[in-house]
Amino acid sequence: MTSGDLAARRARHLAPSLGLSYADPLEIVRGEGAWLYDAKGDAYLDCVNNVCHVGHCHPTVVAAAAEQMAVLNTNTRYLHENAVRLAERLCGLLPDPLSVCFFVCSGSEANELALRLARTATGRHDVAVVDGAYHGNTSSLIELSPYKFNGRGGRGRADHVHVVPTPDPFRSRVHPLGAAFACDPQRVTDAAREAEPNGGLAALFCESLLGCAGQVVLPPAYLAAAFEHARAAGALCVADEVQVGFGRVGSHFWGFETQRAVPDIVTLGKPMGNGHPLAAVVTTPAVAAAFANGMEYFNTFGGNPVSCAVGSAVLDVIESEGLQRRASEVGALLLERLGGLEATAPLIGDVRGLGLFIGVELVLDRTTLEPAAAEATRVVEAMKDRGVLLSTDGPGHNVIKIKPPLAFGPAEAERVAAELATVLAGL
Ligand SMILES: Cc1ncc(COP(=O)(O)O)c(C=O)c1O
CATH class of the missing domain: 3.40.640.10 (Type I PLP-dependent aspartate aminotransferase-like (Major domain))
Structure with missing residues (x-):
C-alpha cells in the first residue's frame, strides 16, 4: 500500500475515534533502540514511547x-x-x-x-x-x-x-x-x-x-x-x-x-x-x-x-544494561540542557522531571501562565520534521512530554536539546 492508500483504507475500516499523531501521519515500519524508521527509511528519534522501555525490538x-x-x-x-x-x-x-x-x-x-x-x-x-x-x-x-x-x-x-x-x-x-x-x-x-x-x-x-x-x-x-x-x-x-x-x-x-x-x-x-x-x-x-x-x-x-x-x-x-542509572544520568543531562533554553526562549514557563520523565511547559506569558497550546503543537510538528518525535499533554495541551525508551543516551539528549533550541528560536 502507498501511504495515501493506507490512510484512506484506515479511515474506512478503523474507528474514527482512534487518533493519529501529526498533521501528516507517519508510517512507521521498524524500530531499534530509541529510533523508529518510516517506510521511506527516514529515522526518527522516539522521545515519547515509554512502553518500549528497554528499546524497540530489544x-x-x-x-x-x-x-x-x-x-x-x-x-x-x-x-x-x-x-x-x-x-x-x-x-x-x-x-x-x-x-x-x-x-x-x-x-x-x-x-x-x-x-x-x-x-x-x-x-x-x-x-x-x-x-x-x-x-x-x-x-x-x-x-x-x-x-x-x-x-x-x-x-x-x-x-x-x-x-x-x-x-x-x-x-x-x-x-x-x-x-x-x-x-x-x-x-x-x-x-x-x-x-x-x-x-x-x-x-x-x-x-x-x-x-x-x-x-x-x-x-x-x-x-x-x-x-x-x-x-x-x-x-x-x-x-x-x-x-x-x-x-x-x-x-x-x-x-x-x-x-x-x-x-x-x-x-x-x-x-x-x-x-x-x-x-x-x-x-x-x-x-x-x-x-x-x-x-x-x-x-x-x-x-x-x-x-x-x-x-x-x-x-x-x-x-x-544498568538502565535505571542511565535514566538518572541521561535525564539529568537533558534537564540541564532544557533548563538552559529558558533564558533565550520566553515561551518556556517551566522545565521539570525526574530521570527520563520530563515536561517542558510552554506559556504565552510568564506571569499569567496562559497555556501556549498552539505553539506547543507547532513545536511538536517542527521537531517531527527534524526527526524528533514528541507530543503534548496537560489540561492546557501546552506541556511537551519527553519519556523515551531508556535506550536513549547522552548523544540523543544533546540532539533533542539542540533541535528544540533551533525550533523555539524560529517560532
Ligand atoms: C497513568 C496511566 N494509567 C493507566 C493507563 C491505561 O493503560 P493502558 O492504555 O495500557 O490500558 C494509562 C495509559 O495511558 C496511563 O497513562
Missing part, C-alpha cells in the same frame, strides 16, 4: 518471547515457573507488605482490578482521584479520569468520584491564583468528607508522577501525606505506576519511592512487557485475602508463559 526480549511461544502458551490454571519467577522478582523489587501479584494485559485492566480490590476489601464504593488524571479506557476508569470526563466528549464527574486539585508546584508557585493549584494533601480529607454521605472512600488513586495532568513531579512527600489522609478516612491507597515504573525516574525503581509513600495496591503496565501486552497489580496479603471471597478471578491471557517470559526478560535487560 533482541533479548524478542528471543524470550519467540522461544516460549514455540514451546507453550496457556493460561494460569496450570503450574508454570514463568509466572512464579516473575511474581517473585516483582515482589522482591517492591517494599513490604506488597507481596501478592495478579497478572493482567493492560494498564486499564490493572486499574480496573485495583478498583475491584479496593471496593471488595473496604465494602465501599466511592473513589478520590487527582485532577487531570487518566487511569484507563474502561467505563469505570473513564469515570475515574478527569482528563477524560472533563475533556472533549466527556460527560462530567460522576457522583461517586471526588476530585483532589492537581498538586502542581509550578502553578502554585508562580500563578496569581496559586491557591487554586494548591499542593495541600489535606484536600484528600476534603474529598473523603464529600464521600461520607455515600458511605466513604474505598480508595485514593494517584499516579506517582502525573502524566496526562502535564508531566508534573509531585511536591516532596506529597504522596506520603496524601496516603496518610486517605488511610485516616479508611480508604486504600493505589499508586498508578503504569507510566513511570521500572526505573524510569532514575533515583528509584518505582515513582512512589521518591515520595516516601508505600501504597496498598500498585498498578503496573506499559514498560513491563516492552510493547507486549503485560501488566500487573501487586497488593498486600490482607487485600488479596479479602478479594478471595469465593468468586474466582480468571484472566484468559494475563500471566501466560509467553507474557511472563517477556516480563522477566525486560527485568533482565534493565539490570544487565
